Amino acid sequence: MEKTVINDSNYRIRKGKVIRTRQMTPHEKLFEIALDGGRSLDHEPGQFVMVSMFGVGEAPISVCSSPTNRGYFELCVRAVGRVTGTMHRLEAGDEIGIRGPFGKGFPIRVLEGNDLLIVAGGLGIVPLRSLINFVFDNRRDFGKVHTLLGCKTEGDILFGDELERWMKRIDVHYECTLDKAAPEWAGHVGLITTLLPGVHLEPERTFAIVVGPPIMFRFVIKELLAKKIPESQILVSLERHMKCGMGKCGHCQIQDYYCCTDGPVFNYSDIKHIKEAM
Amino acid sequence: MSSSQYVILRKDNFDGFISRLSKLQKLVAPVSKGHNNFSFEEVTSGEEVAVRYIPTILPPKKYLMPQRETLLEFNVSKGLESTPVVEHEKTTIFGVHTCDIAGIQCLNMVFSTRPRDFNYLTRKGATTIIGLECNDYCDEYASCALVNANLPNGGYDLFFTDMGEYFIVHVNTQAGEDIIEAAKFFEEAGDDQLKALASLREKKREIFKNEVPIDPRKIPELFDKSFDSKVWEELGERCIACGNCTNVCPTCYCFDVKDEMNLELKGGRRYRVWDSCQVEPFATVAGNHNFRKERAERQKHRYFRKFRYHVDKYHRLFCTGCGAGGAAEPAWLG
Amino acid sequence: MKKPKVAFFDFTCCEGCQLQVANLGEELLDLLGVIDVVEFREVMSEKWEGDFDVAIVEGSITDAHGAERIKKIRERCKVLIAYGSCATIGGVNGMKNGFDLGEIGKYVYGSSYHFFPTEETRPVHDVVKVDYFVNGCPIYLPEFKEVLKAALQGIPYHVPDYAVCVECRLNENVCMYEKGVSCLGPVTRGGCNSWCVNNGNICYGCRGMVSNPNQKGMKDVLTRYNVPLDQIMNKMGMYNRCREKK
Missing domain, CATH: 2.40.30.10 (Translation factors)
Structure with missing residues (x-):
């Protein structure tokens, strides 16, 4: 050999x-x-x-x-x-x-010029922070920006210093909720879905971008559809354990799709019929 | 058929041919392991070769995609140093049945799709494939007629058909022609011999009938309708998750990538090993969430990979009808 | 970097796993390049009184004395590796658990059995925390080395959670069931590279069962191949009796 x-x-x-x-x-x-x-x-x-x-x-x-x-x-x-x-x-x-x-990221060219509703649950903030900071660095290329964050407890909040700066910006609407909070917590308490009714948006020009644990997707997407956001304007990022990153090893396969090459960012209208996805 | 592309090898020259071939480069062929089991192994003489055999314990895909292969060598003693490598050896595979050739054609498609897998493609370039026709069904598990893999359909350099007294050999590529030239045991095929081959193929059409009462073009559609079928749960109840069905499958190619350190903990290698979607941890992510925890879901995934998911991407079924999956499982799910 | 101090200990066992390590030959020297063996009864007479980084423990805990001793060892080490079936799953010592302890004591030692107080056999992790497991009777040396390297790197080692059949097939063995012989491969955890079957033997289940064996499916297999369930349960009992208690 x-x-x-x-x-x-x-x-x-x-x-x-x-x-x-x-x-x-x-x-x-x-x-x-x-x-x-x-x-x-x-x-x-x-x-x-x-x-x-x-x-x-x-x-x-x-x-x-x-x-x-x-x-x-x-x-x-x-x-x-x-x-x-x-x-x-x-x-x-x-x-x-x-x-x-590797993989397909958020379709920035499609998002440009539109309003964004960014929904992050737990570690979902990690890939979304890349998008959010990109949007801030190119702020005039996008419409209104809403950012909703849900965490288990205050101690689980990531990038806390940056979140404080977002709160002060005039060009973003930002809210955070905790599943469980100490009495001194001044913000929201409850699941992330409880933040959605308070968001005023124009559904036809809004793209919703959702990243979080598997359980969160179903509930959040239900609310988004109720707010009349079109299915094709909902984006999600899915988690799988890729071993090769090149659509070969099979570990990240989700029915017809390979998460590593077809995702991890998917358009909801493409995967809503994919039962293994969420 | 053009006669110039057909030659004859008399049976009494078979042993001479095999030993000559084994001197050109590494030669592997099906050999008997007893208990009606066979495997592809290195041979140097004709008598070692099992000319009649049923699907081998592992398909010949193992020469293009070894069970374990090094992808990268690294050294961490002075900063990070790493070198991607490929392990390869010029190899002739003799006696590949049409089902296994079809399997290799499937793997070729997968690993040639960008981003390309140069480890596989290097070995593909170093491999000579000599097919061997099945004149009859090899065992009761085969369903090669369903997927049209019972007749030669390219993918080989030479193709042997056993005509009793002699083999008639289709020369499909220059690499094949080079072997014919080098081996010197072959003679031009005459009209009678070509006629005999044509009539054998005609007879095969009588023997090999679609084994499953369905139009193969309808299979993907049928699978679309069966996603929520109870049949998967029944399979799951019987499946013991031994991984045999995927390991023996000529078109399965899933793998795991792992690191191994040398004992002195300064360097080592990254390698890949065959993995199976049927084993418990296959679809588990960080934090131990398993996306296909149930054996039923895993069996369903395997069948869908063969008959549904890959069809859109590669425009063919990823089942070659070899029957090995059904035969290899202790649980006989097939 | 200072070499980590490693000590080998044995409890109720045949010391066969230590022998395997001693049989490493030249590789043992490589190993000694990265670790400092301070106690190893099989190969050296020195005893070590101080603390050490890694304890490598063979054997099951079968009496009160053993339980006390393993607790003390645990206190003295940073990392504990249980190796061999006796230590990881109870192994053959577990067979005792199928009997009344008094009666089996009498059977083995006669009337003076009360001089040999005994307890139900326990694998090491039933008594103290175990960080790494090397299954097998005896241990499979390539896996032992992998585990030792993982311990020295401070990373976890996951014992494969799939059947011995997976590796057996990759090694192109003729399936024992096809030879008309029953084998525990389908329900036993892999990681041994189907060592026994490669050498013409059956799998005796010495590595313990996979985490989620399909009992119904396995029964179907036995029925197909005409193997009585009792026969398999008996084979299973040779190494896996301690499992039944839980």
Whole structure:
């Protein structure tokens, strides 16, 4: 058996360096990463990368920074498995392996000129932060922007400092609700669906973008349809465990679709009949 | 059929041909493992080859997509260094049945679709395929006529048909012609021999009848209607999730990607291994949520991958009618 | 970097798994390049009184003395690896649990059985927290090395949760049921690379059962191949008796 180097292999790793890290909560850590040679990751909001921890494995991780930051990109990672657990040990200066970006992100060209209703549940804020910051960096290209966030408890809120800045902006309507809150919490309490009735929107020119745990989709989408947002103007991002990122290994297959190449961002009208999707 | 593309190999030259072929490059062929089991293994003489065999324990796809293969080598002792690699070896596969050739054609489509899998494609380029015709059904599990895989339909370099006293061989590619030239055991096929082949094919049309009373073009539509059928639960109750059905399937190609460190923990390799959508953890994501927890859902997924999902993408059924899936399961779900 | 201190211990067992490790040969030297073995009865006479990083424990807990001793070992180590069927699932020692302890004591030791106090057999994790499991009777060395590397890297090792059949098929063995022999492969956890079947033996279930075995489906298989359920349950009982209690 011969062994040959294949430089054009799609399993080739791009080297990156961790520039900065920040422990966000006891379980989530933020990594700022620069690719070798100062090259831009050149991703679309909503795309993911495969992160290599050599000797441990690879894991798919959503990019959480906007492509408008060209010198670096950010990953916000919850330590739940072998790869993500090992990632949490990385500190500034450490090297990291990257493949990608992969998948279809949010259809920015379609969204431009329209109003946006962004609904994030829990970790759903991670891919959405990339979109939200992109929108802020190109704010006049979009119509009205509503951002709704739901978290379990105050301690689970990610990017809290940024959320405070969003609250102060005049060009975004932002609200946050907690499933369970301490008495001193001044904001909403209740499931994220309880925020939707208070949002005034023009359904025909609004795109709703929903990312959250599987259980959240069904309830939120029901409310959106009740608000007369057309099915084709609802976008979701689905989670699966991709192993190759190239529509081959089969792990992320959702009936007719491969989450890694056809998604992770899907138009609701394309997947509403896909029973395994949500 | 153009006669120039057909040659004859007399049976008494078969052993000479096989040993000559094995000297050109690595040669693998079906061999008997006892208990009516066969597998593709390296051979050097004609007597090792099982000319009559039923689907092998693993299909010959293992030469294009090995059970385990290294994708990347890495070293972490001085920063991160990694090199993508492919393992390959020039190989001739002799005696591939039409169902397995159809399976390889399916895999070719998958791995040639962008982003391309250069590991697979490198091995594809290093492989010579010599087909072998089934003159009759190999066992009771086969349904090759349903999917039109009982007759040769390209995908090979040479194709052998056993005519009793001799093999008649279709030379399909230059690579095949090169073997004929190098082996020197072949003679031009005469009209009588071509007629005999034509009449064998005619006879096959009588033997091989669509095994399932359905028009194969209607299958995807039928599957669309059966997503919520009770049949999946019945299958799930019997399935023991042994993964045999996917491992023996000529068109299954799912894999897992894993890392292995050397003992000194400084370097290692990333490799892929065959995986099966039938095993418990296959569709599990972080936090242990399993998107196909039930065996019934997993069996349904497998059948839909064969008869529905891939049809839109690759314009063909991903079942070759080999019957191996049904035969290989202890639970005989097929 | 300082090499982690590793100690090997045995409880109720045949010490066969230690022998496997000792049989690593040249690789044992590679291993000694990354770890510092401070106690290992099978290969060295030294005893270690201090703390250590990794304890590698063979054998089941079958009496009060063993339970006390394993608790003390747990206190002295950062990571505990249970290896071999006796330690991970109770193994053959579990057969005792199918009998009345007094009666079986009398049967084995005669009238002086009360000098040999005994308890129901327990796998190590029923007594103390176990961080890593290496199943098998004996352990399959390639898996042992994988687990040890995972422990040294501080990452979890997941014992494969699929049947031995998966790996057996990849190794192109003729299925034992096709040979007319019954085998526990379909319900036993893989990870051993179907070591036994590769060498002409059946699977005896030494790695414990998959997490979600299909009992009805397995019964169908036995009926098809004309294997009496009792025969399989007996085979199962050789290694898996401790499982029945829970």
